[in-house]
Amino acid sequence: xxxxxxxxxxxxxxxxxxxxxxxxxxxxxxxxxxxxxxxxxxxxxxxxxxxxxxxxxxxxxxxxxxxxxxxxxxxxxxxxxxxxxxxxxxxxxxxxxxxxxxxxxxxxxxxxxxxxxxxxxxxxxxxxxxxxxxxxxxxxxxxxxxxxxxxxxxxxxxxxxxxxxxxxxxxxxxxxxxxxxxxxxxxxxxxxxxxxxxxxxxxxxxxxxxxxxxxxxxxxxxxxxxxxxxxxxxxxxxxxxxxxxxxxxxxxxxxxxxxxxxxxxxxxxxxxxxxxxxxxxxxxxxxxxxxxxxxxxxxxxxxxxxxxxxxxxxxxxxxxxxxxxxxxxxxxxxxxxxxxxxxxxxxxxxxxxxxxxxxxxxxxxxxxxxxxxxxxxxxxxxxxxxxxxxxxxxxxxxxxxxxxxxxxxxxxxxxxxx
Ligand code: B12
Numbered sequence: 001x002x003x004x005x006x007x008x009x010x011x012x013x014x015x016x017x018x019x020x021x022x023x024x025x026x027x028x029x030x031x032x033x034x035x036x037x038x039x040x041x042x043x044x045x046x047x048x049x050x051x052x053x054x055x056x057x058x059x060x061x062x063x064x065x066x067x068x069x070x071x072x073x074x075x076x077x078x079x080x081x082x083x084x085x086x087x088x089x090x091x092x093x094x095x096x097x098x099x100x101x102x103x104x105x106x107x108x109x110x111x112x113x114x115x116x117x118x119x120x121x122x123x124x125x126x127x128x129x130x131x132x133x134x135x136x137x138x139x140x141x142x143x144x145x146x147x148x149x150x151x152x153x154x155x156x157x158x159x160x161x162x163x164x165x166x167x168x169x170x171x172x173x174x175x176x177x178x179x180x181x182x183x184x185x186x187x188x189x190x191x192x193x194x195x196x197x198x199x200x201x202x203x204x205x206x207x208x209x210x211x212x213x214x215x216x217x218x219x220x221x222x223x224x225x226x227x228x229x230x231x232x233x234x235x236x237x238x239x240x241x242x243x244x245x246x247x248x249x250x251x252x253x254x255x256x257x258x259x260x261x262x263x264x265x266x267x268x269x270x271x272x273x274x275x276x277x278x279x280x281x282x283x284x285x286x287x288x289x290x291x292x293x294x295x296x297x298x299x300x301x302x303x304x305x306x307x308x309x310x311x312x313x314x315x316x317x318x319x320x321x322x323x324x325x326x327x328x329x330x331x332x333x334x335x336x337x338x339x340x341x342x343x344x345x346x347x348x349x350x351x352x353x354x355x356x357x358x359x360x361x362x363x364x365x366x367x368x369x370x371x372x373x374x375x376x377x378x379x380x381x382x383x384x385x386x387x388x389x390x391x392x393x394x395x396x397x398x399x400x401x402x403x404x405x406x407x408x409x410x411x412x413x414x415x416x417x418x
Contacts, residue, residue: 008076012087016388042159047132083109089386095121111201176350179227191233196363210244230260264309275316286322310346327356
């Protein structure tokens with residue numbers, strides 16, 4: 001029998017992360033509203049199984065200093081770090097200021113920055129959308145360098161929420177809507193869309209089996225959750241899949257309130273059945289109500305499709321939380337002026353408006369670089385030598401950024417005070 005090891009699995013603190021102007025101010029104050037459980041770390045811990053002393057440390061709300069201290073207190077033999085590119089400074093600090101003899105990194109960041117992560121102090125990185133089997137193996141063999149993961153959903157168990165104090169994640173503050181003990185899960189990974197502002201990793205779509213999806217829903221229900229959110233990249237790409245999930249719910253006579261993050265294409269038939277199965281809300285990237293802007297984003301969408309979608313959702317009482325993006329070079333003042341009324345006319349209950357931001361590795365950022373708006377690759381420089389509170393210069397005028405900030409807050413407040 002292999003020797004039991006002390007393992008700490010940690011994600012990235014938000015502390016000193018790059019400033020981005022995407023999130024509306026009022027939303028930032030409601031810190032608990034996006035307090036999701038760290039499913040990647042929980043998945044690794046679940047599939048590692050017993051036999052090791054594993055600690056899952058959710059560092060999102062900690063300072064970097066506190067995170068370093070907590071890691072050091074645990075004295076791990078293996079430190080597993082989950083990283084995304086917007087937290088490059090925290091990642092570098094953790095890699096360089098902790099004393100664990102073996103450090104391994106996974107998550108979205110290493111898809112494109114594996115070598116860099118090794119140079120910054122990792123012993124190994126695992127590249128892949130699911131990496132549970134490779135991690136389990138690495139705990140025994142302590143490999144060095146880059147490992148490409150091939151784990152698939154049918155080889156692993158869903159994350160066991162009981163490995164953490166899950167009640168801590170029941171929402172305490174509510175921004176848009178109130179739910180009872182809402183917890184989240186994923187039924188799939190990947191998205192077939194190629195929107196220019198997204199820095200998603202190039203993942204082939206993978207879905208869990210319908211049985212496993214309902215098993216996970218029932219796991220959350222058994223813990224007291226009465227509202228389950230599917231936080232997939234795009235949960236409703238496959239209608240036959242969702243029908244299978246609902247067949248399984250029927251088969252087990254299982255009912256719960258649920259919601260999902262998906263796209264604006266949905267048949268009347270699916271919407272009707274979802275609504276009959278307790279589905280209450282869809283979170284979806286509408287982005288714009290103008291075909292020129294939608295084309296600019298590379299969205300497979302149009303105002304006509306959005307109208308049809310909203311009509312269907314309203315017909316079946318499914319609330320729409322619509323993400324919008326303003327600040328493209330192709331939008332006009334007239335468009336911005338008319339946008340709030342158009343949102344209302346569509347019956348969109350919760351608009352979430354963000355300002356277009358050149359996130360690292362996105363097509364939008366690369367375009368700005370090619371056009372010479374940025375004279376040097378500012379993200380590459382930051383990732384190489386990350387600094388605290390990094391702020392990428394706004395690609396257009398600062399005055400424009402201020403105007404957009406006021407515009408977004410005004411609309412959001414009107415909606416919030418409603
Ligand atoms: C849910 C989610 C969130 C949630 C919850 C995060 C949490 N508590 O875990 C919230 C809303 C808080 C969030 C916040 C952010 N997110 Co987010 N998020 C996601 C989302 C949709 C799903 C992640 C997930 O749970 N997957 C399911 C689990 C089981 O898989 P996983 O986490 O990927 O983990 C597996 C593998 O990646 C790997 N792995 C992961 N970590 C590790 C560590 C080790 C040691 C090993 C070996 C393997 C390994 O093994 C895991 C198990 O198989 C992804 C999109 C996606 N499909 O990945 C974006 C995504 C990861 N997020 C992203 C971003 C940009 C952010 C923010 C920076 C946004 C912002 N501007 O603030 C913040 C960062 C917060 C932080 N402190 O780190 C980007 C990252 C892009 C990039 N290239 O780095 C993604 C890809 C979305 C996107 N398209 O832009 N996010």
